[in-house]
Amino acid sequence: MTEDERSGEDAPQDDVSKLPETASLEEELEEALREKDQFRTIAQRAQADLANYKRRAAEEFMEGTISAKAHILTKLLSIVDDLDRALEMVPEDAVAPGWLEGLKLVQKKITHVLEGEGVSKIEPLGQPFEPFECEAILYEETPGEEDGQVVKIVRNGYKHHDRVLRAAQVIVSKNQCEQQEEHSQSEDL
Amino acid sequence: MVKILGIDLGTTNSCMAIIEAGEPRVIENAEGARTTPSVVGVNAKSGERYVGLTAKRQAVTNPENTVFSVKRFMGRRYEDDAIQGDINLVPFKVTKHSNNDAHISMASKDYAPPQISAIVLQKLKQDAEAKLGETISQAVITVPAYFNDSQRNATKDAGRIAGLEIQRIINEPTAAALAYGIDKKKADETIAVFDLGGGTFDVTILQLGEGVFEVKATNGDTHLGGDDFDQRIIDWIADEFKKDQGIDLKQDNMALQRLRESAERAKIELSTLGETEVNLPFITADASGPKHLVMTLTRATLDQLVADLIAKVVDPCKKALADADVAASEIDEIILVGGMTRMPAVQKTVTELFGKEAHQGVNADEVVAIGAAIQAGVLQGEVQDMLLLDVTPLTLGIETLGGVTTALIPRNTTIPTAKSEVFTTAADSQPSVEVHVVQGERPTATDNKSIGRFMLDGILPAQRGTPQIEVTFDIDANGILNVSAKDKGTGKEQRITITASSGLSKEEIDRMVQEAAAHSEDDKRKQESIELRNNADSAAYQAEKMVSENSDKIPEELKEDVNGKIMNVRTTLQNDDIAQTKTAMEELQAVVQQVGELVYSQEASTETTSEPPSSNGSSDPTGEDGENSETEGTVEGEYREV
Numbered sequence: 065m066t067e068d069e070r071s072g073e074d075a076p077q078d079d080v081s082k083l084p085e086t087a088s089l090e091e092e093l094e095e096a097l098r099e100k101d102q103f104r105t106i107a108q109r110a111q112a113d114l115a116n117y118k119r120r121a122a123e124e125f126m127e128g129t130i131s132a133k134a135h136i137l138t139k140l141l142s143i144v145d146d147l148d149r150a151l152e153m154v155p156e157d158a159v160a161p162g163w164l165e166g167l168k169l170v171q172k173k174i175t176h177v178l179e180g181e182g183v184s185k186i187e188p189l190g191q192p193f194e195p196f197e198c199e200a201i202l203y204e205e206t207p208g209e210e211d212g213q214v215v216k217i218v219r220n221g222y223k224h225h226d227r228v229l230r231a232a233q234v235i236v237s238k239n240q241c242e243q244q245e246e247h248s249q250s251e252d253l
Numbered sequence: 254m255v256k257i258l259g260i261d262l263g264t265t266n267s268c269m270a271i272i273e274a275g276e277p278r279v280i281e282n283a284e285g286a287r288t289t290p291s292v293v294g295v296n297a298k299s300g301e302r303y304v305g306l307t308a309k310r311q312a313v314t315n316p317e318n319t320v321f322s323v324k325r326f327m328g329r330r331y332e333d334d335a336i337q338g339d340i341n342l343v344p345f346k347v348t349k350h351s352n353n354d355a356h357i358s359m360a361s362k363d364y365a366p367p368q369i370s371a372i373v374l375q376k377l378k379q380d381a382e383a384k385l386g387e388t389i390s391q392a393v394i395t396v397p398a399y400f401n402d403s404q405r406n407a408t409k410d411a412g413r414i415a416g417l418e419i420q421r422i423i424n425e426p427t428a429a430a431l432a433y434g435i436d437k438k439k440a441d442e443t444i445a446v447f448d449l450g451g452g453t454f455d456v457t458i459l460q461l462g463e464g465v466f467e468v469k470a471t472n473g474d475t476h477l478g479g480d481d482f483d484q485r486i487i488d489w490i491a492d493e494f495k496k497d498q499g500i501d502l503k504q505d506n507m508a509l510q511r512l513r514e515s516a517e518r519a520k521i522e523l524s525t526l527g528e529t530e531v532n533l534p535f536i537t538a539d540a541s542g543p544k545h546l547v548m549t550l551t552r553a554t555l556d557q558l559v560a561d562l563i564a565k566v567v568d569p570c571k572k573a574l575a576d577a578d579v580a581a582s583e584i585d586e587i588i589l590v591g592g593m594t595r596m597p598a599v600q601k602t603v604t605e606l607f608g609k610e611a612h613q614g615v616n617a618d619e620v621v622a623i624g625a626a627i628q629a630g631v632l633q634g635e636v637q638d639m640l641l642l643d644v645t646p647l648t649l650g651i652e653t654l655g656g657v658t659t660a661l662i663p664r665n666t667t668i669p670t671a672k673s674e675v676f677t678t679a680a681d682s683q684p685s686v687e688v689h690v691v692q693g694e695r696p697t698a699t700d701n702k703s704i705g706r707f708m709l710d711g712i713l714p715a716q717r718g719t720p721q722i723e724v725t726f727d728i729d730a731n732g733i734l735n736v737s738a739k740d741k742g743t744g745k746e747q748r749i750t751i752t753a754s755s756g757l758s759k760e761e762i763d764r765m766v767q768e769a770a771a772h773s774e775d776d777k778r779k780q781e782s783i784e785l786r787n788n789a790d791s792a793a794y795q796a797e798k799m800v801s802e803n804s805d806k807i808p809e810e811l812k813e814d815v816n817g818k819i820m821n822v823r824t825t826l827q828n829d830d831i832a833q834t835k836t837a838m839e840e841l842q843a844v845v846q847q848v849g850e851l852v853y854s855q856e857a858s859t860e861t862t863s864e865p866p867s868s869n870g871s872s873d874p875t876g877e878d879g880e881n882s883e884t885e886g887t888v889e890g891e892y893r894e895v
Contacts, residue, residue, distance in 0.1 A: 117274075131285060149535035153543045195294075195303055195310035201510050203314040212298075212314065218507045227285065233510060236314045 134224050137183055141230055144178070145219055147171050178222070186221035186232045188214040197221055199231040206237035213237045257391040257420055257633045258381055259625030261428070262370060262408065264324040265451035265478070267291050268622035269377045271385070272630035277432070277623045279616075282380040288618060289380075293372045294319035297360040304376040316344035318359045322452065323373075325475070326366040328400075328407035331355040335475070367407045371414035378415055392417040393629040395621050398424040398457045398471040420632050426457035427466045428624025429590045433612055436464055442585040443469075445573075447603055447611065449566065450591035450618075452478040456570050458577035458584075470576035472569035477562065479520075479593045485558045486516035490531060490548060498544055500537055508536050523552045524595045556598045563602050570606050587611035592618045645670075647765060649726055649734065652689040652698035654679050655783035661726045664694065664766075668732060673725035675741070677718050685710035686722055688738045690751065694769030696780040702765075709738040709747040717794070782831050789838040793822045796845045803852050811848060818844050 151171060154164060186197045193200060193214050198221060206215050214234045221232025259277070261268045266288040270279045282289045284306055294308035295301070295318050303311055303319075312319040322343065329336050331349035340347045346358040350365070357364050374392075381389050396408050405422050412419040426446030430436065435444060444459040444466075455473035459466050490512055491502045502508040515531050522529040533546040556563075574581055589611045593599060603611050614620055645668055650660040653676065661672045678686060686709050693701030712720050721741040728734050737748035769776070796819050800812055807815075818841040825833040 113274075127285075134285075146534045150543075153535055153538060155542075193311070193314060195307040199310040200313040202506050218510065231310055238314075 130224070130227070133181070134227070134229055137178070137181060137222075137224060138229055140178075141220075141222060144171075144174055147174065148220065182225045183229065184223050186223060186228070188221070188232055188234060189217055190214065193234065193236045195231075197223070197228055197231055198234045200236045201233045202235040203238045204235055205240065209237035209239060211237060211239035255391060255633060256385065256387065256389060257393060257629035258378070258389050258417070259428075259622055259627070259629045260374065260377060260392050260394045261425070261619075261622035261625060262324065262374065262394050262396075262411075263288075263291055263450065263621075264322050264453050265291060266618070267373055267377060268619055269381055270619070270622040270626035271381070272626050272633070275630075277626040277630070279619050279622060280381050280384050282377070283383065289373070289377060290321075291324065291370075291373050292319065292321045293323070293359075293369050295360040295362075300360065302372065304372055317346060320345050320357055320359060320364075320369050323357065323366050323369045326355050326357065327370065327411075328366070328404035329355050365407075365410075367411035368414060370408070370411035374411055374415035374417060378417060390416065390418055391420050391629075391633075393421045393423060393625045393632065394419055395423055395425045395428045395625050397453075397455055398426050398468045399455070399473075400424075421628060423625065423628050424457070424466070424468060425455070425590070425621050426459055426468070426471075426588075428621045428628065429588050430459060430461070430466060430586075430624070431627045432620040432624035433586075433588055433614065435461065435586055435588075436466070440585075443577075443579055443583055444586045444588060445570075445584045445607060446588045446590060447566075447570070447594065448473075448590035449593040449599060450478050451593075452476070452480060454478065454566060454569065456566070456573045458573050458579060460577075469579070470573045472573040472576070474565055474569060477565055478591075479517075481562055482520055482559050482593065482596075483513065483516045485562070486520055486550070486555065487512050489550075489554075489558055490516065490546070493548060494536075494546055500539060500544065502537065502546075505537055508533075511536065519550050520555070520596070523550065523555050524597060527552050552597065559598070563598055566599070566602060567606065581607050584609070588620075589613045590617055590620050645728060645732075647692045647702075648694055649690065649692055649728075650701075651676075651724060651736075652691055655787055656698045657780060657783050658691055658693070658696055658698045658701055661724070662728065668728045669730045671725060671727040673723055676722045676724055678712065678715070678720050678722075679717055681717050682714040683717065683720075684712055684714070686712065686738065688724060688736060688747075688749075690734075690736050690749070693765050695772065696776045697783075700772075700776075704734075705736065705749050705751045707736075707738070707747055707749045709740060709745065711743060711745050712740055713742060715742075785831060785835060785838075786826060789822050789826055789834050792838050792841055792845070793819045793826075796841055796848075799845065799848060799852075803848070806852050806855050807848055811844070811851070815841070815844050815848060 147167075148171070151168060188194075188198050191214055192210075193212050198214060201218055204215070206213075209215055213236065215237045216235040217232055218235060219233040222229045256271055258280075259270045259272075267290075268279060268288045270277050272278075279287050281287055282305065286306065289305040290309045292305065292308040292312070294303040294311055294315055296303070296311075296315065297318050308319055309321075312321075320343075322339075325339050326336065326347065330353050331347070332353065333355070336347065336355045348356045348358055348363065350356040350363070354365065357366060357369060359369075374394075378389050378392075392412055394408055394412055396405055400408070408422055409419045425448065426444075429446050429448070430444055435442065438461070441460070441462045444461060446455075446457045446459060448455040448457075453473065453475050454477040455471060457471040458469040460469050461467075487503075487509075491509075495501050502512055511533055515533060519529045519531055528549055528551040531546065531548045531550060535543045536546040537544045574584075584607050587603060587607050587609065589600070589603065594603075594611075594613065594617050600611065600613070645662055645664060645666050648658075648660045648664045649662040650658045653659045659674075659676075661674060662670060676686070687706060688709065689698065689706040690704050691698050691701040692704050695701050709722065712722075723739045723741055725737045725739070726734065727737075734751040735748060736751065737746055739746040796815055800807060800815050804812070818837065822834065822837045822841050825837045
């Protein structure tokens with residue numbers, strides 16, 4: 065075999081050998097690019113997850129702090145109720161005035177402490193009953209009152225900032241005449 | 254990724270959960286509660302709709318338009334015996350629809366039961382969306398095992414009406430079993446799920462085979478639950494009070510309300526306590542003045558009061574076993590569901606019935622929702638992470654003064670991670686520090702595995718506690734640990750790379766963790782003694798420094814006293830007598846305080862800035878290197894090889 069022949073033979077051989085090499089390089093590149101995209105997606109997702117997690121963790125921490133506080137405050141409220149009841153029931157002549165005054169100061173102090181913690185009393189008396197802040201425990205015939213009004217607070221309700229700590233337990237007025245009137249009106253319609 | 258909500262749509266209460274980062278989590282509703290009453294109300298006048306707690310709160314004023322227990326009516330014919338029985342128990346109107354189904358009338362409008370359930374589902378969906386900040390359009394809902402096809406379809410319809418695509422309806426007992434991870438066990442098992450909730454009791458025998466649950470039998474009592482138990486306590490308290498005071502509290506609605514709340518609280522407390530006090534001051538009043546209710550309820554009394562209610566669970570359990578054709582002894586696992594299963598007498602009955610202890614998680618009220626969320630997680634095919642994140646199996650740290658392990662990366666930290674802390678020298682003019690890297694859970698370095706050590710030298714002569722040596726641990730994703738120590742003063746740095754930082758088999762790791770637990774008491778004592786030694790040493794050093802710095806201001810007599818006390822501390826340290834060291838240190842501290850006061854009183858007028866005597870613990874110097882201050886966070890940037 066002459067040199068020329070050999071080189072002649074070599075030339076196409078080179079082409080043939082280069083092609084698959086290029087092809088495999090291209091394949092590798094493609095694979096690498098695909099992988100790069102995949103990893104970028106994972107990294108982005110991980111970053112987003114972390115950002116979301118951080119936000120949620122911060123929110124949950126706040127939420128946890130508030131609910132832990134609310135939990136203790138709610139427990140304290142039952143004692144406040146008892147004190148309120150005691151002071152409602154006390155016959156004025158039964159105790160020395162100074163003693164009663166002292167007890168009222170204790171009540172005032174507790175109210176002050178609660179207010180300092182962001183606790184406020186719900187004041188639904190005379191308002192139309194709504195169940196977001198009140199719990200109806202009695203629906204009672206109340207002459208001279210519109211139907212569905214809060215006519216008595218049985219147990220005070222409290223809010224802690226914007227959240228209802230404990231709904232007020234109330235008595236709601238029932239006005240049969242008004243109800244019947246409405247009923248007949250709706251039937252007429 | 255689309256999130257699928259798991260919902261336990263209960264007769265009395267509903268609960269929802271979701272899978273987040275591979276873990277199920279109960280989602281609180283808008284009011285901040287983990288369960289939502291399955292109650293819906295419509296104001297006939299305004300047409301306003303109430304769901305959950307608000308619906309419950311207005312029920313008294315609007316009984317005929319407030320629907321509860323709608324689950325009992327789902328997919329039922331009006332003529333069904335169960336419906337005919339329930340009609341008399343509910344204040345709302347149940348009607349017969351043209352297709353013979355039971356419908357409910359609210360504010361003069363006809364509702365199919367799925368429509369009412371849909372209102373509850375809609376609230377759950379909205380609250381979950383608000384909490385998670387994304388749209389929820391798919392759900393897995395649980396139903397009792399005894400629900401037939403039409404009841405299951407009705408539940409699906411409810412989901413559809415609420416705008417939820419129901420991916421799967423699963424049985425409540427199956428969900429509970431999933432929540433306990435029982436499906437992951439390799440062996441085929443027979444499981445009993447005992448569910449005593451607020452208003453219903455169900456017992457189900459499940460057969461687990463190749464990861465699939467099959468309901469073998471189910472039984473129960475549709476009207477037995479926590480409310481019945483509460484009522485017994487209310488009756489008892491009211492009766493006792495009547496006997497004692499002659500006043501019937503049940504006639505006084507306001508007193509009854511307080512009684513109801515106290516009864517439930519007492520019941521809950523008696524699950525963990527032997528006795529509880531029902532304390533209701535000013536419960537009522539008569540001509541003689543205010544009356545208080547104070548009573549002690551013991552667990553034994555409660556058990557007597559509800560004995561017949563508890564007895565009611567026995568028959569259904571026996572029937573379920575008979576129907577499933579298995580003996581009690583063949584039950585492999587028992588799962589408790591529902592708040593009432595926290596009651597010890599209920600648990601005892603279950604144990605007696607099945608002859609073994611039952612599984613009980615922390616939150617029996619939430620297991621069904623959690624199981625639904627797990628099923629939802631399976632359906633949404635929790636993304637397969639390409640990057641498998643590993644954790645460090647054991648704590649990594651360095652040895653500090655007195656042979657104490659100071660942890661830098663605690664066990665179970667997800668890697669890659671980095672952490673650095675600043676340490677200091679333990680002796681004056683210390684020229685070098687040795688960084689000894691250890692792995693393990695024990696507080697004493699020698700009890701842990703030593704995985705590498707190196708020296709950082711060239712530290713400029715300085716008083717102990719002054720040089721700042723920053724030690725950084727950096728583990729890459731392959732678990733390769735790089736430890737570097739850098740003198741912040743000179744910028745000199747030394748580092749070591751520890752490959753295969755664990756090198757421990759799983760057994761070794763388990764053993765080390767167990768050993769740490771077993772020795773925790775011993776270790777604590779040892780560590781305390783080292784700490785005491787370090788503190789005493791530091792106290793002596795500080796006192797010496799103080800005396801030499803203020804030599805002119807301290808009378809000779811006091812100086813001698815301090816020096817004597819210093820000697821004393823050092824002698825006891827040498828003798829390795831902990832008790833004496835403690836006493837000697839306390840004595841030294843007392844006299845040092847005198848010196849301090851004296852020096853300050855002399856300096857008060859001139860307001861010199863000489864360094865006050867620092868407290869013993871502040872420098873906490875270490876043998877090779879001591880912990881001085883902590884800097885949190887990762888260390889970034891280039892390290893220079895020295």
